Each structure stands twice: as structure tokens, then as C-alpha cells.
Amino acid sequence: MSQGIDDLEDLFDNAPCGYVSAGPDGRITKANRTFATWLGRERSEFVGRRFQDFLNIAGKIYYETHFAPLMRMQGFFNEVALDLVRADGSRLPVLVNAVERRDEKGALRFVRITIFNASDRRRYERELLEARRSAENANAELQELNRTLEERIAEAVEARMKSEAALRQAQKLEAVGQLTGGIAHDFNNMLAVILSALNLLERRLAKGEDISQYIAAANDGASRAAALTQRLLAFSRQQTLAPEPLYANQMVAEMSDLLRRTLGGTVRLETVLAGGLWQVLTDKNALENAIFNLAINARDAMPQGGRLTIETANSHLDEAYGAEHDVKPGQYVMVAVTDTGTGMTSDVMAKAFDPFFTTKGPGKGTGLGLSQVFGFVKQSGGHIKIYSEIGQGTSIKIYLPRYYGAAETRKHLEAKARRRA
Amino acid sequence: MVFAHGFGCDQNMWRFVWPAFAEEYRIVLFDHVGCGGSDLKAYDVGKYTSLEGYADDIIAICRELDVTHGIFVGHSVSAMIGAIASIQAPELFDDLVMIGPSPRYIDDQEYTGGFSEAQIHELLDFLDDNHMGWSQAMATVIMGNPDRPELSEELINSFCMTDPEIAKRFARVTFLSDNRADLARVTARALVLQCSEDVIAPQAVGAYVHQRLPDSAFVLLQATGHCPNLSAPEETISAMKTFFEARDPERRI
Incomplete structure (x- = not known):
């Protein structure tokens, strides 16, 4: 029996944690040796005093304002971080658990307080807090950088x-x-x-x-x-078009003499005119002007000479092509002017229809030729497309909507055209 | 009868006291902004840099509830908050019950507040440094409570759930306050309840308050610590009733 009590007392006194018992009035009745050793005091010094008397000032205030009320209301508290003051005035960080022990009638018998040395833990916490603070600072700096970056x-x-x-x-x-x-x-x-x-x-x-x-x-x-002012008006899209039903083949044939003279000796003109070509409803002068413009551009792209082909064909632009190129699907008459010249870069191609855009030297080109063609074609409800490869040449295709004229008129016109040819 | 809690808790600290007066009086309980179940979003750093901000809230609550000629019961710092409210709106309260009051916590020449300036700054530093240990400990305490089913979940979760940042500011305002000059301007009758061995509001402070108030009674309780409303509710209630009985029995809120 005596052996058993000794054993228990040894357990109590030399436990790895501090034990303190306090009466219902909060006064300490017993403290173990571990606790006394931690605080550098005699065990007897604790008896009759209160646990909070050994806390630092902040601990005293928090004990009174927070933990004492908590204890009274829920009967215990756990793992509260507090600082005890040793006899020499130094601080001991601890974690404190406390629990009320009551008898069967609910009356308070005593309070058991268990104290764990938290020096290491507090140090980790401080390091963690510092790490968190510096991370937050770094984050704030980064955000500032990001903000100013934007x-x-x-x-x-x-x-x-x-x-x-x-x-x-x-x-x-x-x-x-x-x-x-x-x-x-x-x-x-x-x-x-x-x-x-x-x-x-x-x-x-x-x-x-x-x-x-x-x-x-x-x-x-x-x-x-007067013709020059006409071209300027065409560029400003203010020209008056007088559309009439006509056959492009006939027109090209009529122009070939003039074109040959314009192109000079080094450029050979070829015409590939489709049989059974539909007629178009368009302004004859404007179309002639357009072909002429394209032919002159073609000539200028072949300073060393070459071949210029004017081709006509019936053409059908389908839904997919129409959607891609912003043109109404349907039947068109195509007139293509193709050269074997220097070709265009994609940059030049992209700007070719822009007013004032020119690759020719000052005083040579107005930058209005293609723009004028473009204006005319769009005004006629048609479509224009450039195909070009550097060193191979350029082909510009004009599509004008097919004209569904009266059969009689067409027959008449065809006959007339044959007679002329 | 309006009850105001002090630093560190919420209206739950009146739970052993207010029922004793519920038959005779209309009871008003509230949480200061930043404490308990209050709307934390209502916390205004500028407004609450002095106790006047808290006093304004009490006046607003009383006006909303049509409280006039009532009794104000304030614990700890709220004893002084109530005194300030009563100066600004004298019609609200005929009586002030001041439990553990202190008009200034820091010693000043002849005046004993109980703390040196260095100690108060140690407290404020502790609040800054020990944020994690403190709030984690509180979370553990508040959330892990399987042994006391009689405390409702709601109560456990709201009790002492102070926002750590607001708690810090409240502590700063409380422990750096100096409202000694206001005491002489209080016109309401006052009861000063002083605990034995109260480290926060020592007897000398209670005696000072009693002496400076124009019309006050002073009772030294047997209870130790700072919260007799929790640790010795019977004694607290009895002292209050004795005080009221000496008054006009017709008085009601």
C-alpha cells in the first residue's frame, strides 16, 4: 500500500507536466515538483495563492477577462497559451488546461490545472508567424508590382x-x-x-x-x-454608272488593239475568251476603264516584258465562298487579268485596294487605279480577288453578276456581236 | 435594466444575473460591436477609438427601445462606457451599477490605476505577438465542448467569439483610456461593486470611483477576481437588490 502511494506521488511530482490543484475559491492547495522546478520556487510558495498570480501581466488580464469566465461557464478550458513568470523574472511559455471537479450534487470540489512547457512550440509559432508575415509582405510587393505592371x-x-x-x-x-x-x-x-x-x-x-x-x-x-477628273470622281465613288447589258468578250475584243499599243513591244497580250459567256449588266466605260487599269498595272509589274492574259469565264460562287468573302452566292461572269510579272507580297496584297496605296514612284502612280476598280466592282454588286506569287505573277479576277435579260435581246446582241467579230 | 458586458466576453456573462431581475424589469442585453453575435461589418475603426463610440451605441440602443429613467449595469470597461452615456443622455438612466469599474488603468502620479505604463504596453505587445497561440487556443476551447450538453451549440459558438483584430483594438482603447474627469459629471445614482483581489480593478480604483462620483454607494464583495457576475452571481444580485430597495420602489423601466 505504502509502495503504491509512493508510486502515485512520484507520478504526480515528477510528471513531464506541471500539476496544480486549486480549491473552489481558486486558491492553490497543491503544486507538483515539476511545476515548482520550472518556476524556480519552493512548492510551499504556491499554497494559498492563485494560479493567475504567477502569470505575466497580459496573462493575468486575459485570465480574468477571458479564461476565468470561460471556466465558470463551461467548466474547463484547454490549450490556452500563457506566459508564467519565474522567480528570477524570466518568462516560461506554457499551454494550460484546466477543469473543474464537482461532486455528485454539482458543488465545485477543486480545479485541476495542467501545465505543459511550450517553449519550443511558441518558438515554432513565432517562426511560423514571421514566415507568414514575410510571405504576406512578399505577396503584397508582388501585387504592387503586378498592379504597376498593368x-x-x-x-x-x-x-x-x-x-x-x-x-x-x-x-x-x-x-x-x-x-x-x-x-x-x-x-x-x-x-x-x-x-x-x-x-x-x-x-x-x-x-x-x-x-x-x-x-x-x-x-x-x-x-x-476631263477623263482625269472622271477617275477622281470614280475614286470618290461619286461617278454615275450607266449599266447596260453587254458581253465582256466583245468588249475585250474591241479593246485589244488599244491594249496592245499601250502595253508596248515587250509585253505579249493573249485573250482566252469563253464560249457561251453570259452577259452582264454594267457600265461599259467603267468596265473598260477597270480592264485598262489592271492591264497597265500588269504592264508595270513586267518591266522586262512578259505575257498578259485576259480571260473570261462563267463562274458560280457557292455559299461557302460567299460567306468567306462577303459576296452574294450565285452566277457571275469572271474577267481575269493575269501577268507574268514580279508578283505581290501578302502585305502589298492586303493594301492593294486601299485608296492612295501605290508601289510606284512619286508622280507615276496615283494609288487610285485599283481602288477605283474595287469601287466600281462593289458598286456593281460584284466581287474582286487577287492571286499572286512573288516572281510568278499576279492574277486579278473581277466577278460581275450575271444578267438574265430577255432571250430575244440576248439573241439579238449575240448576233450583233458575231457580226462584229 | 440594460446590461453591458466588458472586454473579453459578451452578453452571456450576465446569464446568472439577469434572470433575477426579469420579473421586475424589462431586460436589455446586447453585444458590443466586434463581440459575440454582433455584426463585425459594423465595426468602424474611427468610431471605436474611444469609449465615446461605444457610449453612442448604448444611447442609440436605449433610444430605439424607448428606455428612460432606467438602470444601467456595466461590467469592467462598460461601467465607464455607461457613465459616459449617462452624461451625454441623462434622461436614460437614473441608476448605474458599476461592476469592477476603472476610469484609468495606468498609474498616474498620486493616482493608482493598478498597472504601470510598461505593463499595459506589455499587454498590448502580447496581443500583437501571441495572436496565433491565442486564437487557436480559443478555437479549441470554444469548439471542443462535448462534456457540457446543457450549453447549446449556439451558445458555445458565440461565446467569446471576438474577432482577434477587434479584440486587440478594444483592449487598446480600454487599457489606455482615461475617463477620470467624467466621474464628477455623472448625475445618476451609482452603485460601485468592488471585488476582492481584482488584478484589473484594484480596491484603490473602486474607492477612487466611489469618491469622485457625486452620488454613489460602494460595496466590497467577498468574491475574488474580476467577474463576480459569473463567479459570485448570488452575492452580486443581492448587493444590487439591496441598493435598489433603498430607492423609490415605484421606479420601473
């Missing part, structure tokens, strides 16, 4: 957009300059013809000589000036 990107994008807008404006001005230069040059030439004709006219008239050729020259100069 700002910097927004600024850069805005600057880029501004400079692009400025560039576009500059390009437009350059194009207008080129156009103005080209027009001035052309007009000057035409006026020179008219003026010199008038000058000669004046002199010959005084001598009573034949003046008809000078009148013809002045007429020609004035006509060309």
Missing part, C-alpha cells in the same frame, strides 16, 4: 496606339501629297498641250493657215483632263 502595359499600349494613329495620319498626308503631285503633273501636261495648241492656233490664224490640227490637239488635251 499600368505600365496600359501606358505602353496607349502610347503605341497614339503613335500608330499618328503614323496613319502621316501616311494619309503622304498619299494625299502624292496624289496631288500626280494630278498636278498630269494636269500640267494636258494644259501644256492645250496652251501650246492655242498659241500655235493664234499664230496660224493670223497667217490664215490651216488650224484644224491644233484645234484637235487642244480638244484632245481638254478631253484627257
Whole structure:
């Protein structure tokens, strides 16, 4: 028996945790040796005092304001982090459990307080807190960086957009300059013809000589000036189209002489005209003008000479093609102008129909030719497409909607065309 | 009868006291903003940097409930909050019951508050440093309560569920407050209930409050600690009733 009690006392005194018993009034009745050793005090020093008397000031306040009420209301508390004060004034971090022991009638007998040394744990917690704080700081810095990064990107994008807008404006001005230069040059030439004709006219008239050729020259100069203004109007899409039913084959045939002369000796003209070609309803002058424009571009793309082919064909644009190229599906008459010239890069192809876009030198091209063609084709409800390969050549295909005229008219026109051919 | 809890708890700390007065009085219980079941979103850092912010809430509650000539029962820091409210709106309360009051916790020349300035700063540092240990311990305590089925889940979860950040600020406002000058301006009759061996509000402080109030009674309780409303509810109730009986028995809220 005595052996058993010794054993229990040894367990109590030398347990790896502190044990404190307090009476119903909160005063300590018993503390084990472990607890006394931790605090550097005699066991007898604890008796009659309260547990909170050995806490640091914050612990005292928290004990009174939080844990004592908690104890009273739920009868226990667990793992509360508190600091005890040793006899030498140093601190001992502990975790404290406390539980009320009551008798059968519910009266409070005593309070058992168990204390664990939490020096290591508190250190880990502090390190963890510090790690968390520095992680939070790093995160905050990163967020700040991200935030300013977004700002910097927004600024850069805005600057880029501004400079692009400025560039576009500059390009437009350059194009207008080129156009103005080209027009001035052309007009000057035409006026020179008219003026010199008038000058000669004046002199010959005084001598009573034949003046008809000078009148013809002045007429020609004035006509060309009028044609130029017509082209400018076409570019501004203000030209009046007078559509009529016509056969493209016939038109191409009629143009070939003029085209051959224009193309010069080094470029060979070939025409591949489809039999049974449908008729189209379009403005004859505008279509001629378009073919002429394309032919001149083709010629300029073949400075070393080459072959220019004008081809016609009946064509059907299906739903898929129509959806892809923003054109109404259906039957079209195709007129293609193909050269064996230098070809275009995809960049040039993308801009080829832009007004004022030109690859020719200043004063040579107005940048209006293809744009004018494009304007005419669109105004006629048609479609235009460029196929080109660098070094191989370029093919530009114009599609104009098929005209379903009265059979009689068509027969009549076909007969007429055959007679002409 | 309006009950106001102090730092560290919520209205649950009145659970052993208020039923004793429920027959005679209309009972008003509430949680300060940031404590218990209050709406944490209502916490305004600027408003609650002084006890006046809390006093304004009490005035608002009483006006909403049409409380006039009532009794205010305040524990710890709320004893002073109630005193401030009674100065600003004298019609609200005829009586103040101040349990463990302290107008200033830090010693100041001749005045004994119970704490040196260094000790209070140690407390505030503790709040800053020990955040994790403290809040985790509280979570364990509050959530793990299988042995006391008579405490409802709701009660367990709300009891002492103070937001740690708000608790920190409340502690700062409480322990750095100095409302000694307000005591002389209190017109309501007051009962000062002083505990024995109260580390937070020592006897000297209770005596000071009693002495400075124009009209007050002072009772030294047998109860030790800072929360006689929990540790010695019978003694607390008895002291209050004795005080009221000395008053006009016609008075009701």
C-alpha cells in the first residue's frame, strides 16, 4: 500500500507536466515538483495563492477577462497559451488546461490545472508567424508590382496606339501629297498641250493657215483632263454608272488593239475568251476603264516584258465562298487579268485596294487605279480577288453578276456581236 | 435594466444575473460591436477609438427601445462606457451599477490605476505577438465542448467569439483610456461593486470611483477576481437588490 502511494506521488511530482490543484475559491492547495522546478520556487510558495498570480501581466488580464469566465461557464478550458513568470523574472511559455471537479450534487470540489512547457512550440509559432508575415509582405510587393505592371502595359499600349494613329495620319498626308503631285503633273501636261495648241492656233490664224490640227490637239488635251477628273470622281465613288447589258468578250475584243499599243513591244497580250459567256449588266466605260487599269498595272509589274492574259469565264460562287468573302452566292461572269510579272507580297496584297496605296514612284502612280476598280466592282454588286506569287505573277479576277435579260435581246446582241467579230 | 458586458466576453456573462431581475424589469442585453453575435461589418475603426463610440451605441440602443429613467449595469470597461452615456443622455438612466469599474488603468502620479505604463504596453505587445497561440487556443476551447450538453451549440459558438483584430483594438482603447474627469459629471445614482483581489480593478480604483462620483454607494464583495457576475452571481444580485430597495420602489423601466 505504502509502495503504491509512493508510486502515485512520484507520478504526480515528477510528471513531464506541471500539476496544480486549486480549491473552489481558486486558491492553490497543491503544486507538483515539476511545476515548482520550472518556476524556480519552493512548492510551499504556491499554497494559498492563485494560479493567475504567477502569470505575466497580459496573462493575468486575459485570465480574468477571458479564461476565468470561460471556466465558470463551461467548466474547463484547454490549450490556452500563457506566459508564467519565474522567480528570477524570466518568462516560461506554457499551454494550460484546466477543469473543474464537482461532486455528485454539482458543488465545485477543486480545479485541476495542467501545465505543459511550450517553449519550443511558441518558438515554432513565432517562426511560423514571421514566415507568414514575410510571405504576406512578399505577396503584397508582388501585387504592387503586378498592379504597376498593368499600368505600365496600359501606358505602353496607349502610347503605341497614339503613335500608330499618328503614323496613319502621316501616311494619309503622304498619299494625299502624292496624289496631288500626280494630278498636278498630269494636269500640267494636258494644259501644256492645250496652251501650246492655242498659241500655235493664234499664230496660224493670223497667217490664215490651216488650224484644224491644233484645234484637235487642244480638244484632245481638254478631253484627257476631263477623263482625269472622271477617275477622281470614280475614286470618290461619286461617278454615275450607266449599266447596260453587254458581253465582256466583245468588249475585250474591241479593246485589244488599244491594249496592245499601250502595253508596248515587250509585253505579249493573249485573250482566252469563253464560249457561251453570259452577259452582264454594267457600265461599259467603267468596265473598260477597270480592264485598262489592271492591264497597265500588269504592264508595270513586267518591266522586262512578259505575257498578259485576259480571260473570261462563267463562274458560280457557292455559299461557302460567299460567306468567306462577303459576296452574294450565285452566277457571275469572271474577267481575269493575269501577268507574268514580279508578283505581290501578302502585305502589298492586303493594301492593294486601299485608296492612295501605290508601289510606284512619286508622280507615276496615283494609288487610285485599283481602288477605283474595287469601287466600281462593289458598286456593281460584284466581287474582286487577287492571286499572286512573288516572281510568278499576279492574277486579278473581277466577278460581275450575271444578267438574265430577255432571250430575244440576248439573241439579238449575240448576233450583233458575231457580226462584229 | 440594460446590461453591458466588458472586454473579453459578451452578453452571456450576465446569464446568472439577469434572470433575477426579469420579473421586475424589462431586460436589455446586447453585444458590443466586434463581440459575440454582433455584426463585425459594423465595426468602424474611427468610431471605436474611444469609449465615446461605444457610449453612442448604448444611447442609440436605449433610444430605439424607448428606455428612460432606467438602470444601467456595466461590467469592467462598460461601467465607464455607461457613465459616459449617462452624461451625454441623462434622461436614460437614473441608476448605474458599476461592476469592477476603472476610469484609468495606468498609474498616474498620486493616482493608482493598478498597472504601470510598461505593463499595459506589455499587454498590448502580447496581443500583437501571441495572436496565433491565442486564437487557436480559443478555437479549441470554444469548439471542443462535448462534456457540457446543457450549453447549446449556439451558445458555445458565440461565446467569446471576438474577432482577434477587434479584440486587440478594444483592449487598446480600454487599457489606455482615461475617463477620470467624467466621474464628477455623472448625475445618476451609482452603485460601485468592488471585488476582492481584482488584478484589473484594484480596491484603490473602486474607492477612487466611489469618491469622485457625486452620488454613489460602494460595496466590497467577498468574491475574488474580476467577474463576480459569473463567479459570485448570488452575492452580486443581492448587493444590487439591496441598493435598489433603498430607492423609490415605484421606479420601473
